[in-house]
Amino acid sequence: MENSNSYISGIGSYLPSQMLTNKDLEKMVDTTDEWIVSRTGIKKRYISAKEEATSDLATKASLSAIEDAGISPNEINMIIVATFTPDMMLPSTATRVQKNIGANNASAFDISAACSGFIYGLSIAHQFIINGTMKNVLVIGAETITKYVDWSDRNTSVLFGDGAGAVVVSQNSNGAKILGFNLGANGNPPREWLMLAGGGSVNRDENILKGKKNFITMNGKEIFKFGVNILPATITTVVKKYGLTNEDIDLVIPHQANRRIIEAAAVILNIPIQKFYINIDRYANTSAASIPIAMFDARKENILNKGDIIVLAGFGAGLTWGSMLIKY
Ligand SMILES: CC(C)(COP(=O)(O)OP(=O)(O)OC[C@H]1O[C@@H](n2cnc3c(N)ncnc32)[C@H](O)[C@@H]1OP(=O)(O)O)[C@@H](O)C(=O)NCCC(=O)NCCS
Incomplete structure (x- = not known):
């Protein structure tokens, strides 16, 4: 097997439509916009709808990354979802994304490494590409953290938001490489x-x-x-x-x-x-x-x-x- 370069061929992202500002939070918990901005830099965050699953956000971010890469979902060899807020314990969020985007030739699994998960996932994709076994790997970071936030706990509720981002890692290119x-x-x-x-x-x-x-x-x-x-x-x-x-x-x-x-x-x-x-x-x-x-x-x-x-x-x-x- 020939050694290859891996590079980022596509990037996508998706945020849910509902937004929550610091001012909104002031009405929910004992905090202030001034405290949140000065201690964290956060001004607002997006909140997934009740029926909106992590895989829904991941699917939309993936489709945007795949379009950006200029390939079709059938060309994806592997899907890795990094998340600590999966749809459920079983089956994986990644298999749901596979179905949703029609990536019929892809293997799919989730990884759990919290906020480092996307980097861990990217390193896995990199291995499969450089050793020549795969051509395109989809790596997604997707979370619906606000479903796991205690809105009465000001130590955590002001800090988190929902969203998804995805990249396609592909083989070879003109100079670009991981x-x-x-x-x-x-x-x-x-x-x-x-x-x-x-x-x-x-x-x-x-x-x-x-x-x-x-x-x-x-x-x-x-x-x-x-x-x-x-x-x-x-x-x-x-x-x-x-x-x-x-x-x-x-x-x-x-x-x-x-x-x-x-x-x-x-x-x-x-x-x-x-x-x-x-x-x-x-x-x-x-x-x-x-x-x-x-x-x-x-x-x-x-x-x-x-x-x-x-x-x-x-x-x-x-x-x-x-x-x-x-x-x-
Ligand atoms: C959470 C964090 C913003 C708190 O900032 P901090 O400067 O350490 O603030 P402190 O915890 O010292 O709290 C200072 C005061 O603000 C209060 N406070 C805490 N949260 C508050 C909030 N949302 N609104 C208003 N006051 C708040 C505290 O009760 C404390 O009051 P006290 O002095 O009367 O006891 C900060 O510690 C942090 O960002 N930590 C890392 C969190 C993180 O990144 N997690 C995810 C990692 S992937």
Whole structure:
């Protein structure tokens, strides 16, 4: 089997139609627009409708990415959905997307790596393309997090939003290529730092609802510190690993968890903040979806251009992290 290059051949995104502003949240929980904007950078977020599943958002983002790649769904060899809010435990969200888009020649599965899930998924796609076994892999980050938010908990309810982003990773191109990645995990810190406990094998009884285990819980301060440390660390690792320096980077597209985390990372890395794409103001934290949505927006705004050297970087529950170095 011949070794090939992998590159991003298409990008798509989809946001649900219903929007919730910070002002709306002021009426629901003890918070203020001023607090949310100053502590996180978030101004609004999108909310999936009651009947709208993660696969519905994923399907729309996928169709937009496939159209952008200029291929037909039949040409997709594999579908990977990164999500921590799947339609159900079984079957996978990815098989639903496969049916919805008519990707009849694709294998399909979900992966669980929280907000790092899209980077993990991209690294899997990269392997299948560079070893020559596949031509087109669809990688989707899709979440309906607001269905798992306790709207009375101001520590979490102001932070999250719903959405989906997708990319097609394809074989060969004229110069564009995925250069490499860095992935990591540390399962030692308490799971309570960022957790959605209900529904898994640990919490299957009536205590799920009684104990509010069907909602996200978080230790914001610990996760904040983790993010500020790990974003620069994983970016530095991937940039050095492939013989580049921070000056070679045209654009960093980080996971959108908190504007202050991104700003702190920029200072540690000594990369101007202008080189970081930030759209958290519009969508809040959409977990696995945030990086592909940001890629889509950055390209639409002509901030992401052909030939750019970019770094994608994410971190999240687990703890997990990952970065990806790309010549777009
Ligand atoms: C959650 C987060 C925004 C809180 O910001 P912070 O600056 O650490 O704020 P603190 O937790 O110190 O809280 C400061 C005060 O604001 C209050 N507060 C918390 N949430 C609030 C809200 N939504 N509205 C108003 N006040 C709030 C706290 O109760 C606290 O009040 P006190 O000083 O009287 O005790 C921040 O810790 C964070 O972003 N963490 C990372 C979260 C994350 O990224 N999660 C996903 C990772 S993938």
